[in-house]
Amino acid sequence: MKVLVPIKRVIDYNVKVRVKSDNSNVDLANVKMAINPFCEIAVEEAVRLKEAGTATEVIVISIGDKNCQEQLRTALALGADRAIQIETDQNLDALNIAKLLQKIVEEEQPQLVILGKQSIDSDNNQTGQMLAALTGLAQGTFASEVKVEGEKVNITREVDGGLQTVSLNLPAIVTTDLRLNEPRYASLPNIMKAKRKPLEVKSAADFGIDLTARTILLKVTPPREREAGIIVESIDELVEKLKNEAKVIS
Amino acid sequence: MSILVYAEHDNSVLKADTLKTVAAAQKIGGDITILVVGHNCQTVAEKAAKVNGITKVVVADSAAYEHQLAENVSLLVSELAADYSVVMATALTTGKNFMPRVAALLDVAQISDIIAVESADTFVRPIYAGNAIATVQSLDAKKVITVRSTGFNPVACDGSAGITSLDNVINAGISSHVSDELTVSERPDLGVASVVISGGRGMQNGDNFKLFDGIADKLGAAIGASRAAVDAGFVPNDMQVGQTGKIVAPDLYIAVGISGAIQHLAGMKDSKVIVAINKDPEAPIFQVADYGIVADLFEALPELENAL
Numbered sequence A: 001m002k003v004l005v006p007i008k009r010v011i012d013y014n015v016k017v018r019v020k021s022d023n024s025n026v027d028l029a030n031v032k033m034a035i036n037p038f039c040e041i042a043v044e045e046a047v048r049l050k051e052a053g054t055a056t057e058v059i060v061i062s063i064g065d066k067n068c069q070e071q072l073r074t075a076l077a078l079g080a081d082r083a084i085q086i087e088t089d090q091n092l093d094a095l096n097i098a099k100l101l102q103k104i105v106e107e108e109q110p111q112l113v114i115l116g117k118q119s120i121d122s123d124n125n126q127t128g129q130m131l132a133a134l135t136g137l138a139q140g141t142f143a144s145e146v147k148v149e150g151e152k153v154n155i156t157r158e159v160d161g162g163l164q165t166v167s168l169n170l171p172a173i174v175t176t177d178l179r180l181n182e183p184r185y186a187s188l189p190n191i192m193k194a195k196r197k198p199l200e201v202k203s204a205a206d207f208g209i210d211l212t213a214r215t216i217l218l219k220v221t222p223p224r225e226r227e228a229g230i231i232v233e234s235i236d237e238l239v240e241k242l243k244n245e246a247k248v249i250s
Numbered sequence B: 001m002s003i004l005v006y007a008e009h010d011n012s013v014l015k016a017d018t019l020k021t022v023a024a025a026q027k028i029g030g031d032i033t034i035l036v037v038g039h040n041c042q043t044v045a046e047k048a049a050k051v052n053g054i055t056k057v058v059v060a061d062s063a064a065y066e067h068q069l070a071e072n073v074s075l076l077v078s079e080l081a082a083d084y085s086v087v088m089a090t091a092l093t094t095g096k097n098f099m100p101r102v103a104a105l106l107d108v109a110q111i112s113d114i115i116a117v118e119s120a121d122t123f124v125r126p127i128y129a130g131n132a133i134a135t136v137q138s139l140d141a142k143k144v145i146t147v148r149s150t151g152f153n154p155v156a157c158d159g160s161a162g163i164t165s166l167d168n169v170i171n172a173g174i175s176s177h178v179s180d181e182l183t184v185s186e187r188p189d190l191g192v193a194s195v196v197i198s199g200g201r202g203m204q205n206g207d208n209f210k211l212f213d214g215i216a217d218k219l220g221a222a223i224g225a226s227r228a229a230v231d232a233g234f235v236p237n238d239m240q241v242g243q244t245g246k247i248v249a250p251d252l253y254i255a256v257g258i259s260g261a262i263q264h265l266a267g268m269k270d271s272k273v274i275v276a277i278n279k280d281p282e283a284p285i286f287q288v289a290d291y292g293i294v295a296d297l298f299e300a301l302p303e304l305e306n307a308l
């Protein structure tokens, strides 16, 4: 069975982003970029399915400008077999990303599509669910366990009250949560090997989809900064302050 | 304008967060309908009928909706959406799960996690783990929105709207529910508690979370955790506070043995008062804490329990 893994190039999660002074967006110039952590977990899961003999091929795909080839190469070094880049300079809404992915799902006919549950830049948490709707497939979001069993896949999901397990008909769409797995590091030989793995480039314009933006980013501002407070010397002082100064306990 | 608000519930209790989503809907303005989708969920519908400022409650009660599977719920909601200009849900697990499906079925973008309403088509939402705040305008005629409840104050519950039942049952037939493993706790929900005490990797193990019990009892607090504490298996996943866990904004948040990574701050930095207990004076948590105490938590916690 084929597994398709869409990945996104985003700011490295250790970097604290800054807002541009003209409030047009955040400043990503010269900022370290990486695979979105949830997408990396998706790649790892797909590679493990292949190592377990469940998956036969792992295809990674990214939609963006040429720079996202860097993340595709990383995913190939982690064990994906081949990569597809859909080239665009536009910053596309999740719905348009899902529409492009739908075309690739139609072409490649994967049994599983594994995506990150959200990207740490836009924090939207939409693409997987939208792709599931457009393809008419079942979805297992926020997965902490994926078990393929014959024609079905069992997904354990992280929900507000704890865990929920659902059974989905294959093909299906899965989105990853943090505890699904711990991604490996790419070894040097695998990084070298990844350079020779196939990476196909397609143009977003060739899919015949109307990619007009549905939202306009009017402005981006820094959050209200909290001022650092005081260091208290003792628990008694803390309790006194909480009672009489902050008035949050009685 | 007519607005459909999806009720977040577990077939028996209407989540208080829905009252905040209704508040967000009122900011947009228009006739508000609450939709209750579930099975044997009549008590939820009755509770929803009391929510102030709404026109009516619509209930879809069927075995096909018992677990609110996204495949089924999204088909129902996108069909009902024909009569509404805005569809809203709370950005909790159910809403996050099925709403983008509704948006895609309606061929519109979704605006996720709004924390403020600027106008009927312009909304404010955090991006980059809350390190930037975006103002976005939606160009779609029909709007699909999820609401972060910390951004809104709940509406009151002394109204009496009418309840109508729907009998169209939609079952996509491609997914089924297997089991739930829910955490049972006597304590208030993280999302609604006015005091939250959270532990991080510094707690060392799950047993040590018992040090919170006496304090939480005295303060009526909910107990949370950092991702590191959850990953290490100290406590279950539903206790995680942060960018990818629960977003809380209580009156008092006490962070114990938590360093203060940006992903954790994303889930709690809108709390009214933050207290940090950490043995490392350089820990970033102190930069956002109103009151910090540099101490070993194993000494500080028993002292705190006694002092309360």
Ligand SMILES: Cc1cc2nc3c(=O)[nH]c(=O)nc-3n(C[C@H](O)[C@H](O)[C@H](O)COP(=O)(O)OP(=O)(O)OC[C@H]3O[C@@H](n4cnc5c(N)ncnc54)[C@H](O)[C@@H]3O)c2cc1C
Pocket (backbone or CB within 6 Å): A013, A037, A038, A120, A178, B199, B200, B201, B202, B203, B225, B226, B227, B228, B229, B240, B241, B242, B243, B244, B245, B246, B256, B257, B258, B259, B260, B261, B262, B263, B264, B267, B277, B278, B279, B280, B283, B295, B296, B297, B298
């Ligand atoms: C994509 C992504 C999403 C994430 N989402 C979240 C999220 O939602 N929520 C979240 O919390 N994290 C999240 N993280 C993880 C985050 O980056 C941090 O790794 C995590 O918050 C660290 O948890 P911690 O503060 O408990 O552990 P640490 O950073 O290890 O800090 C432990 C602290 O305990 C203190 N300490 C140790 N012993 C004692 C003692 N005896 N007395 C007092 N203090 C003591 C130490 O000084 C230290 O400051 C995410 C990360 C990624 C990449």
